[in-house]
Structure formats: C-alpha cells, structure tokens
Amino acid sequence: MARKRPRKPSPPLPPPRASARLYARIAPRHIAMFRFLLEAQDNLGYMTVLDRGVGGGANGNDADGNGAVPSGHGPQDGTPDGMGKGSTAPGADAVLKIVFSPHQEREMRAFLESMRATIPFTVFESPLRVQTRQVE
Numbered sequence: 001m002a003r004k005r006p007r008k009p010s011p012p013l014p015p016p017r018a019s020a021r022l023y024a025r026i027a028p029r030h031i032a033m034f035r036f037l038l039e040a041q042d043n044l045g046y047m048t049v050l051d052r053g054v055g056g057g058a059n060g061n062d063a064d065g066n067g068a069v070p071s072g073h074g075p076q077d078g079t080p081d082g083m084g085k086g087s088t089a090p091g092a093d094a095v096l097k098i099v100f101s102p103h104q105e106r107e108m109r110a111f112l113e114s115m116r117a118t119i120p121f122t123v124f125e126s127p128l129r130v131q132t133r134q135v136e
Contacts, residue, residue: 013103016101016102016103018102019099019100019101019102020099020100020101020102020105020108021097021098021099021100021126022097022098022100022108022109022112022123022124022125023050023095023096023097023098023123023124023125023126024047024095024096024098024112024121024122024123024124025093025094025095025096025121025122025124026093026094026096026119026120026121026122027053027093027094027120027121028052028053028093028094030119030120030121031049031052031094031096033118033119034047034096034115034119034121035047037115037118037119038098038111038115041111044100044104044107044108044111045098045099045100045101045104045108046098046099046100047096047097047098047099048096048097048099049094049095049096049097050095050096050097051092051094051095052094053092053093053094053095098112098123109123
C-alpha cells in the first residue's frame with residue numbers, strides 16, 4: 001500500500017501594512033477582566049485604555065464610591081465639559097483600543113462577541129474611519 005504524500009503547505013499571507021483596530025466602551029470596573037480574557041487568547045491582540053472613565057485609575061482612587069471627583073479635576077482641565085482625558089462624569093465608561101492583525105479580524109470579532117457573555121461592553125469602529133468612508 002502506497003503512502004499518502006503530505007500536502008504542500010500554502011504560502012503564508014503577506015505581512016499587513018498596518019494593524020487593525022476596534023474600540024470598546026466598558027465600565028471601568030471590568031477593564032482588568034477584559035485584559036485578562038484578551039491575554040488568555042494567545043496573541044490574538046492587545047488593548048490599551050484611551051479614556052479610563054471614573055474610577056479606572058491604577059489605584060482606583062480617582063473617585064469615591066459616589067462618583068464624586070477629587071478637587072483639581074473637571075472642566076478646568078482644558079477639555080470641553082471636562083470629558084477629555086480621564087472623563088469625570090459619574091457613570092462614565094472607559095474607552096479601550098483593541099489592536100490586532102487584519103488577518104485575524106474574523107477571529108477577534110468572534111472572540112469579542114463570545115466575551116460579552118462574561119462582561120458587558122460595546123464595540124465600535126473608529127469615528128474617524130466612519131467619517132472618511134461616508135465622504136468617499
């Protein structure tokens with residue numbers, strides 16, 4: 001009986017010119033779990049916090065339990081309504097940037113959809129990319 005020849009592997013995909021990005025809006029208390037679950041997916045992507053919202057600081061002392069903001073934070077930070085870097089509005093959500101290979105977009109979207117069963121968040125595209133698509 002003749003042996004079957006091993007299949008010749010397909011050529012690898014060309015390297016992408018740029019990484020793909022998605023953004024997520026999430027409650028600050030769920031950021032650690034989001035990062036933990038994303039890191040558990042063996043190099044699928046990584047995330048960074050763009051706007052940490054209320055209580056999303058490294059030590060969690062940015063706001064007290066009532067959503068009050070310590071003095072020195074708020075509209076005087078130079079952003080309209082104080083909603084710039086580190087939003088201080090009570091109940092403000094954090095914004096995360098998720099970076100991954102464009103070759104794995106289907107896998108990343110499927111993973112994010114399955115992760116919604118564990119923690120609540122919403123995924124959205126870059127507002128700038130949406131505007132440029134409408135202009136074209």
